[in-house]
Amino acid sequence: MAETHSLQDMRQQAAIAAKVFIQRDYTNGTICQFQTKFPSELETRIDKQQFEETVRTLNNLYAEAEKLGSQSYIEGCLACLTAYTVFLCMETHYEKVLKKIAKYIQEQNDKIYAPRGLLLTDPIERGLRVAVEFDRQITVQSF
Amino acid sequence: MMKNCEYQQIDPRALSVSPSSAQNHTETKAQRPRRKWEVFPGKNRFFCDGRIILARQSGVLPLTLGLIVVTCGLFFAFDCPFLVEHLTVFIPVIGGVLFVFVVISLLRTSFTDPGILPRATPDEAADIEKQIDTSGSSTYRPPPRTKEILINQQVVKLKYCFTCKMFRPPRTSHCSLCDNCVERFDHHCPWVGNCVGKRNYRFFYSFIISLSFLTSFIFGCVITHITLRSQAGKSLVQAIQESPASVVELVICFFSVWSILGLSGFHTYLVASNLTTNEDIKGSWSSKRGAEESGNPYSYNNIITNCCATLCGPMPPSLIDRRGFLPPDEAIPAASASEIELPPFAAKNDAHMCTQSTKDVLERMVHSSEFPGLCPPGTPKTSPLGLEATSVSGPSTETSPSTGCSRQLAHGPVVTPCPPFSRSSKRDSLHSINPAFRLASPSPSLSRTNLFLSESADVGFIPLT
Numbered sequence: 001m002a003e004t005h006s007l008q009d010m011r012q013q014a015a016i017a018a019k020v021f022i023q024r025d026y027t028n029g030t031i032c033q034f035q036t037k038f039p040s041e042l043e044t045r046i047d048k049q050q051f052e053e054t055v056r057t058l059n060n061l062y063a064e065a066e067k068l069g070s071q072s073y074i075e076g077c078l079a080c081l082t083a084y085t086v087f088l089c090m091e092t093h094y095e096k097v098l099k100k101i102a103k104y105i106q107e108q109n110d111k112i113y114a115p116r117g118l119l120l121t122d123p124i125e126r127g128l129r130v131a132v133e134f135d136r137q138i139t140v141q142s143f
Numbered sequence: 144m145m146k147n148c149e150y151q152q153i154d155p156r157a158l159s160v161s162p163s164s165a166q167n168h169t170e171t172k173a174q175r176p177r178r179k180w181e182v183f184p185g186k187n188r189f190f191c192d193g194r195i196i197l198a199r200q201s202g203v204l205p206l207t208l209g210l211i212v213v214t215c216g217l218f219f220a221f222d223c224p225f226l227v228e229h230l231t232v233f234i235p236v237i238g239g240v241l242f243v244f245v246v247i248s249l250l251r252t253s254f255t256d257p258g259i260l261p262r263a264t265p266d267e268a269a270d271i272e273k274q275i276d277t278s279g280s281s282t283y284r285p286p287p288r289t290k291e292i293l294i295n296q297q298v299v300k301l302k303y304c305f306t307c308k309m310f311r312p313p314r315t316s317h318c319s320l321c322d323n324c325v326e327r328f329d330h331h332c333p334w335v336g337n338c339v340g341k342r343n344y345r346f347f348y349s350f351i352i353s354l355s356f357l358t359s360f361i362f363g364c365v366i367t368h369i370t371l372r373s374q375a376g377k378s379l380v381q382a383i384q385e386s387p388a389s390v391v392e393l394v395i396c397f398f399s400v401w402s403i404l405g406l407s408g409f410h411t412y413l414v415a416s417n418l419t420t421n422e423d424i425k426g427s428w429s430s431k432r433g434a435e436e437s438g439n440p441y442s443y444n445n446i447i448t449n450c451c452a453t454l455c456g457p458m459p460p461s462l463i464d465r466r467g468f469l470p471p472d473e474a475i476p477a478a479s480a481s482e483i484e485l486p487p488f489a490a491k492n493d494a495h496m497c498t499q500s501t502k503d504v505l506e507r508m509v510h511s512s513e514f515p516g517l518c519p520p521g522t523p524k525t526s527p528l529g530l531e532a533t534s535v536s537g538p539s540t541e542t543s544p545s546t547g548c549s550r551q552l553a554h555g556p557v558v559t560p561c562p563p564f565s566r567s568s569k570r571d572s573l574h575s576i577n578p579a580f581r582l583a584s585p586s587p588s589l590s591r592t593n594l595f596l597s598e599s600a601d602v603g604f605i606p607l608t
Binding site: 019021024026027028029030065066067068072073075076077079080084085087092093094095098124125126127128129130132 | 327
């Protein structure tokens, strides 16, 4: 049902529906890692261990995607020899891991975060810059 | 500059006109879902429904392609018959393979997203601002421009990008020609008509290496051709007269070979030390350290590992998702558009004073302003930048021709080398000159308004029961 609210109320409630951004951690260079520091806004909502576990797993998955191993070298050399046309038919290793990450995030959201009213967005949607915990607890019907 | 945010009376006519147009546009939107490349804020051009990305100024790419095709064409038409007859059939075969490789590498370099970083969403920009403005002062201060972090136990400064509204990751630089932040930015190459960055550096490197081989090969073959002709009892002049095309090829190749070989050598050095042209020219790591180690925190201190990491490393995906569809209530490009297009609606410091009505009008204006080709290249806000960028390329001609991307040709004018360093130093002045960017710098009040806007837009409204 539509209800009108005063602007004060709306501002207060909208302020609670905030996004918490988890920034990148560059201490190991330019590889994609996220800070495991537990944001203070989530203290009441979720267990610290759980959160750190999620971020650590994500970091490991991204490290796997960017790993300089024999597989990536073979892929790179093959691509070079075929003048990079091989990527038109084959998916890169990175893309495969990104799919794994998307599945993992979906799983985490379903099991852990959604029941607590949180949503973890896939960093790839934000340019691998931030992982967003979106608190969608309160929304307001206006006009 | 942000002091002139004043509360202005909302024009009731705008409100009455807009609902019908908003409805029409919503219907239009429902009929044709738009892809993200159509509202991309950078100065890029897209073809094939977003599959191909190119910088706006790709003027010299046809010249590059033309020179390569013409030279090879002349080679195959005029030199190869003679050489096949007198030497071996492998000459055109090798030439053909090299030619194909060069063209494919060139096209891949030009048409690949170099590693463009998407701009910060309004929420993210507001969050960053909140973090650095925790003193809670009411007077607006521009966000600090640098943040220091430790990378491999070395202090690195991250700069804040005013256009993209975020702290740039390390090794990222903002290209003013393309108006994008590019990861691992090397330089903007006019010859390929695109920036060279993380994702297309390997293509660029294979392009210049294969082009070096191709030009040396053609050069050698043409010399052989003329020598063989003049050996058969004729003079040199007569030999040249019989095959005038060879002279054209000779001249082109002679001048290309030196610059291309020089460029290849330079980039091989960069690859081996895991540096970018940008860092090398700016002297980010070398001049400050007197110690034996290069001081480059990204180097693996092993030439082979550096080469493999740069050239054969995993291929990161494009972060800008050109072909994705815009969600129906996408407020991200709209919010930035509304900041630039609607200066009269800039709110006062007390956000609640005009949140409701501003939000309504902004949402409606957003729908109406989004459609008349707002963000494809050519938006007026970016054209002064383009002019400025070309004018600052002048003073950097002291860099040697092998650096950057210049190529000396016999009869063509010397193209100014790509000046990534001067671009970054001029960036701040460019931004202050352009009034659109002053408005685009978020004010605390406006950004909070936008925060609420995107909250409501993203989440939708559900009634409180």
